Amino acid sequence: MQILVLVKAVPDPERANEITLDPETGTVKREGIPLVINPLDRNAVEEALRLKEEKGGTVAALSMGPPAAEGPLREALALGVDRAVLLSDRAMAGADTLATARVLAAGARYLGDFDLILCGAESFDGGTAQVGPELAQFLGLPHASYVTSAREKGGLLEVEAKVEDGRKKLQVRLPALLTVSRELNRPRGLSFSGIVRARGKKVEVLSLADLGMDPSRAGVAGSPTIIGDISTPTTTRSGEIIKGDPEEVVDVLVKKLTEAGVV
Amino acid sequence: MTEGYRGVWVFVEQKKGEFLPVGLQLLGKGREIADRLGEKLSALVLGRDVKDKAKALIGYGADEVLVVDQPKLEDYQTDLYAHVVTELVQKERPSVFLLGATYNGRDLAPTVAGRLETGLSSDCTRLEIDEEGRLVQVVPAFRGMASILCPDRRPQMATIRPGVFRLPAPDESRTGTVREVQVDLETVENRAELVELYLQEPEGKPLEEAETVVAGGAGIGDLEGWKLIEDLAQVLGAAVGATRPPLDEGWAREDQMIGQSGKTVRPDLYIGIGISGETQHVVGIEDAKVVVAINNDPGAPIFKVADYGIVADYRKVVPVLIERFKKLKNTG
Numbered sequence A: 001m002q003i004l005v006l007v008k009a010v011p012d013p014e015r016a017n018e019i020t021l022d023p024e025t026g027t028v029k030r031e032g033i034p035l036v037i038n039p040l041d042r043n044a045v046e047e048a049l050r051l052k053e054e055k056g057g058t059v060a061a062l063s064m065g066p067p068a069a070e071g072p073l074r075e076a077l078a079l080g081v082d083r084a085v086l087l088s089d090r091a092m093a094g095a096d097t098l099a100t101a102r103v104l105a106a107g108a109r110y111l112g113d114f115d116l117i118l119c120g121a122e123s124f125d126g127g128t129a130q131v132g133p134e135l136a137q138f139l140g141l142p143h144a145s146y147v148t149s150a151r152e153k154g155g156l157l158e159v160e161a162k163v164e165d166g167r168k169k170l171q172v173r174l175p176a177l178l179t180v181s182r183e184l185n186r187p188r189g190l191s192f193s194g195i196v197r198a199r200g201k202k203v204e205v206l207s208l209a210d211l212g213m214d215p216s217r218a219g220v221a222g223s224p225t226i227i228g229d230i231s232t233p234t235t236t237r238s239g240e241i242i243k244g245d246p247e248e249v250v251d252v253l254v255k256k257l258t259e260a261g262v263v
Numbered sequence B: 001m002t003e004g005y006r007g008v009w010v011f012v013e014q015k016k017g018e019f020l021p022v023g024l025q026l027l028g029k030g031r032e033i034a035d036r037l038g039e040k041l042s043a044l045v046l047g048r049d050v051k052d053k054a055k056a057l058i059g060y061g062a063d064e065v066l067v068v069d070q071p072k073l074e075d076y077q078t079d080l081y082a083h084v085v086t087e088l089v090q091k092e093r094p095s096v097f098l099l100g101a102t103y104n105g106r107d108l109a110p111t112v113a114g115r116l117e118t119g120l121s122s123d124c125t126r127l128e129i130d131e132e133g134r135l136v137q138v139v140p141a142f143r144g145m146a147s148i149l150c151p152d153r154r155p156q157m158a159t160i161r162p163g164v165f166r167l168p169a170p171d172e173s174r175t176g177t178v179r180e181v182q183v184d185l186e187t188v189e190n191r192a193e194l195v196e197l198y199l200q201e202p203e204g205k206p207l208e209e210a211e212t213v214v215a216g217g218a219g220i221g222d223l224e225g226w227k228l229i230e231d232l233a234q235v236l237g238a239a240v241g242a243t244r245p246p247l248d249e250g251w252a253r254e255d256q257m258i259g260q261s262g263k264t265v266r267p268d269l270y271i272g273i274g275i276s277g278e279t280q281h282v283v284g285i286e287d288a289k290v291v292v293a294i295n296n297d298p299g300a301p302i303f304k305v306a307d308y309g310i311v312a313d314y315r316k317v318v319p320v321l322i323e324r325f326k327k328l329k330n331t332g
Ligand SMILES: Cc1cc2nc3c(=O)[nH]c(=O)nc-3n(C[C@H](O)[C@H](O)[C@H](O)COP(=O)(O)OP(=O)(O)OC[C@H]3O[C@@H](n4cnc5c(N)ncnc54)[C@H](O)[C@@H]3O)c2cc1C
Pocket: A016, A017, A124, A125, A126, A127, A128, B216, B217, B218, B219, B220, B242, B243, B244, B245, B246, B257, B258, B259, B260, B261, B262, B263, B273, B274, B275, B276, B277, B278, B279, B280, B281, B294, B295, B296, B297, B300, B312, B313, B314, B315
């Protein structure tokens, strides 16, 4: 099986609360917070590696991002993917989900034919769950979202996926794209031998020119959506801080809540 | 690319022939938007034997209900639904297209947006129309709210979580039309075919209907601490809510998450414990009557959106609260 797995570089969720907002410029500051593989993409990598171990074939990892996204791709190499490709170009910056999917589609086509494309259902920092299905449209592939189990059987994939209050079972024709949920598997950790093996490998970096893609189709220029103003929410609540030792604050709080008629 | 596009569409998802509440909530919002634009509001319904029920959507605000009623459309299947919706959008050219952010809605919306190469925003918490008649799609951003616009492509698509907008009161006297449309599905390949649906009845009273909510965040620290949250909820007869980290840690269930990508709650009393108050969470509690926050960091943003704040380690305060409420219950 030829498998492609999409990997997004996101700020380490463990350190997400270190991200601050510059009150002067209104820009988000995330310097010093390392980029890691988006958590659900770890599940996608795991599934790709498992399928390869079971059925043979190769696994390639693909990402679009700034040069620093090489780090997470190196991590993918250390986990065991055969090839890692970063699509990186100034003209790719500021892409919304549609322009991202379009560039990833060009990257996927450039790399060849795949039987299966896997990615996390959503990213930790964007959370739209749009890139996977949009990419499937650009590539003309069937897809299933929020997959919790997948098994190949006679050229078809038997897939379970989330719905409200339950699960659905689907039969998906290959080639296909699956966006995966955390329930799918437990991602393996990095091994020392994997890290050593990855040292001998390189992350290939491709530009828009390498992909033969018109800059007007990528990045901000290729994005149908734009971000207008950012505002800070205003609040009408009093924000009264109740002070004292635990017994005292509980006394006051219970009194206030009783007066308000909410307990 | 925006000329010739008029009207507001709402996709009203059905399950076993019943319309999901989020579709009706969006009709209420869609009505406001359509009035603001001076355009028509259409409900789009796909299903099997849904024609007769479709009329009811007029009472919720639709001027017109477009119905595609075919056996193959009984349950949501990506290829079939996306084909029908894409074809109808291309033919009828709505300017605004809203969908509920259910699992199916979050699958259908990007599939259709991808095929049409138009803009889509997900989990909007507010929708407005600007002076130029464009849809302003508001989503939480880092410590604030960001407005998303789709200036040059149509339709302007957005998904909205259940419960963000209130259910409008149905008005039986409203008039409108039901229009059945035929779409040929014979030649459409169903490449991801539904084999089976396993549905479970949700347990207990849903979080979004609870009168009291006790919510815990990352600050709870461990499963033992989470027990304290559950104990407090129990003495108060409250539902337990959570931020995103407790889900990731496995302390809480997915359907307990409150916020942009979870539930919107409207209790009389919300008590948030070990929660920093990030915008993505806080948008889900805006309509709570009274908000109480317990956090050991006096600078935590949650105190700015609380009526009463307690700056303390929750481990010291919550056990005292539990005892007090137990006593109150026994004497009251
Ligand atoms: C696209 C997107 C969508 C999202 N959707 C949601 C959503 O729907 N809902 C949601 O909740 N989040 C959502 N998030 C995540 C959100 O941005 C925050 O990361 C999350 O809400 C933070 O949760 P928290 O407050 O529990 O954790 P933290 O921000 O880590 O805060 C923990 C708090 O606990 C306090 N604390 C620590 N120890 C103690 C103690 N012993 N006693 C008392 N207090 C203590 C700390 O002072 C701190 O303020 C989303 C994020 C993105 C990017």
